[in-house]
Amino acid sequence: MRASAKRRSLATVLAALALSFGPFLTQAAPQAQAAVPSTLPMTVTNNSGRSDQVYIYDIGTLLSTGQQGWADAGGTFHAWPAGANPPTAAPDASIAGPANGQTATINIPQFSGRIYFSYGQKLVFKLATGGLVQPAVQNPTDPNHNILFNWSEYTLNSSGLWLNSTQVDMFSAPYAVGVKNTAGTTQSTGHLKSGGYNGFFTSLKAQPGGWGNLIQTNSSGTILRALAPGHGIEAGTLSASAMSDYVNRVWTKYSTSKLTVTPFADQPNTKYFGTVSGNTMNFTDSTGAVVTSFQKPDSASIFGCDNLLDAPNDQVRGPISRTLCAGYNRSTLLTDANQPDTNSADFYQDTVTNQYARKIHEQMADGKAYAFAFDDVGNFESLVNDANPTRAYLTLDPFN
Template sequence: MSLQVNITNSSGISSSDVHWICFGLDSDPATSSPYWSYVDVDAKGNASLKKFTKGQDCSKLFNTVDTLSTFNGLPAMWSGQFLFSFKKLPNVFNVVTGAQHDLGVQTPPFTPGTADADTLFVVVEFTNIGTEIFADCTIVDYFSAPVSIEVVGKTTASNGILKATSTRDSIFDGITALGSPWSSLVMKDKAGNNIRVLGSQHAVQTNPASIPTTIYDAYVDACWKNFKTNTLTMNCPTFGKYTGTVNASNEFVFTQAKKANVTVQKPGPGKAYDIFGCVGTLNAPNNTPLGEIAAILGASLNRTTLSNSANDTQPNCDVAGFYKVQNGVTNEYANIVHQNYKSGIYAFPFDDVCSNNNPLIDVQNPTKFNITLSDWS
C-alpha cells in the first residue's frame, strides 16, 4: 500500500525558504545491518531510498517546499526523520564515520555556541514498517516552531497541535516570564529574534550551565528520605505491581513475589541531567521490569508527582497535579509546553507514561502522512 506524504507550509515563511530532507535507516537495526539512507523523489512523484555515501555533498539532497511538497510511496524506514530548516540550509548536515556500515549522519547542532545555534529548524520523527507507522513531533531537545502531523489509515491520528489560543510566541513568552534560571533556555540570534527554547536536559549541560545540575537535589533528597520509611507502589503496564523502599545505601529496591529485585540508583546529587534526560541512573532498557520502573519514576520526578512525605502509588495520572513546584523545582520547560499544546507531545523522554493523549502516533495500513508547518502568529 503506497503511503502518500503531503507537506503544508502555513508558517508564514516563504515555501522557497523552507528546506527539507527525509532520511533514516533502510531496515530494522534489531534484525539487520541497516544503511543510513535518504528519500529521493523522481519526476513522477514516486519515492525511493538511496544510500548515503561518506563525504557526499548533502546540501544537494535538500528540497524546498515550493518545488516538492507531495510524493508517493514513503519507503519503509527506521529511525526516520523529516528535517525542515527555515530561511537557510543548516550549516551542519554531514555523512561521517559511524556505526552503520561505517556511516553516521551528523545532524545540525542546536546548543549555544554551536554551528547551527542560530539556524531555525524542526523535525518530525517516524518509523514506517509498511503496514504500520509510528510518528511523533518530539520537542524533547528543543522547541523552535510548531509542526503538526496527521496520519490516515485504518484509523486517523494527529499530533503536535497547539491550543487555539496558543502561538509560537506563547511558549517563548511563557519561558521568559519564569525568570532565572528558566528564562536562560530562550535562544536568540544576533538580531534578537527567537530561535529556540532549549530542552531542560541540554540546559544543564551548557557551559556555563543554564540550569544548575543540582536543581533537583532537594526534591530527590526529600523523596528518598521519605521512602526509607514509606512504600512506593509501581503499577508497571507489562510486569505488574512492584513495591519499593530505599535501603541504607540509598538504593531504591523494588520487589515482586518470585521475581528478581529491581534496583534504581539515586539520581543525585548533581544529576538533574539524569532526570530531565531520563538517562544514567534512570536509564530504561526496553521490555524489562527495570525499564518500566525507571520510566515511571522518571516521569514522576519530571512532573514532581512523587511523594516526599507519605506512601505513594505511581504512575499518578492526575494531570491537574502535574508540575506543581516541590522543594523548589519542577520541569518548567515541560510545564510550559503542555500548557500550550492541545495534543500529546513529548517534552521529556518518558512523557508517554500514563498519557491519555499518547505523543506517539501508531496507525496501521497508513495511506496518508500529512505534515503541517503551522502558523507562527
C-alpha cells in the same frame, strides 16, 4: 553537531516500544490490518505565514537493510557514502518544500528516522566515520545553530506508522503531524493553541530559576528555539541542581515508606516496590527479591531519562525507569506513592518540576506533547499511530 549513532532518538525505538509497552504507544485499528505500502505519501502543508523557502529532509535507517541514508521526494532511498575524520560534507538531501499557503507531497519509505524542515537556509549535515552527524544546537559552534528548523520522528514498517511531534530536544518551529487510514479516519496532534507559540516563550522567560536561559536567539534577537532542560544543563544555561530539592524530598519520603510501580497498564498485577537505603533505591518484586536498583539521580539524568535513570528495552528495569522518569519530570512522586500517576491534574504541581515540559503541555491544543523522552507514560505523548496508513501529514503552523 554529533554523530547520529550517539543520539537518543525516539524514532529508532518507537516500534520496539510499541511491542514491549503496547498500552502506552499503540491504538487498536478498527479494521483488519492491510499490507503497509513500501512508501507512504506525506502531504506537507505550509501554514507558517513565513515567506522563507522551506527545505525538507527525510533521513533515517532503511528497515529492510539496516542502511543509513536519505530519501528523495519520490521515496527512493540513497545510502550515505562513507564518512571521514574530520567529518566530510554529506550529499545534499534537501527537498524544496511548499511556499506559504501551499501544499506538497513527498513519499516516505519504510524508515526509522526523521523528517527535518528548515526555513530560509539548508541544514548542514556531515558524515563521520561513525555515521551521519546531525544538528546539536546545544553546541553554540554547531553550523545549524543560527538556522530556524525542527523535525518529526517516525517509524514506518510492516506493522504501520508511528509519527510524532517532538520537543524532547527543543521547542522550535511549530508543526503538527497526522495520519489517515484505509477506513478514511484521520488522526492529528501537535497543534498549539492560538497564541501558544508566543505564550510558551513569554511564560518560559518569566519563570524564576533561570529557565528563560534555555531560549536561543539569532544575532538580531529573533527567537530560534528553547533547548530542552537536559541540553540546557549540558550547555551551562540551566543549573545542574534544578531538580535536586525535589530528589532530596523523594529520597527522604521513601526512606521510611514504599513506592509502588505498576509499569504495564494491561498487567495490573505486575508490581514493583521501591525503598531507599543510603544512596540507592532498591526495587523488589512480589516475592521480596531485589530486581533492580537506582542510584540517586541528578537533574540531567531526570531530564534526559538516561544515565542514572537508564531504561533498557527489557521487561523490568526499563519499565520501572520509564515510570520513575515520568514521575520525576511531572513531580508526582511525592503526592502519589502509586506510580504511574495518570491524572494530568496532578502533573507539574510542585514548585520544583520540569517547567519546560509543563509550559509546553499548557500550550498544546490537545494537551499532548513529547516534552521529555517518556512523556508517553499514560498516553500524554503527541504521537499518531495506525496499522493501516494511507497518507501521512506534516503541517507547518503559524508563529503566533
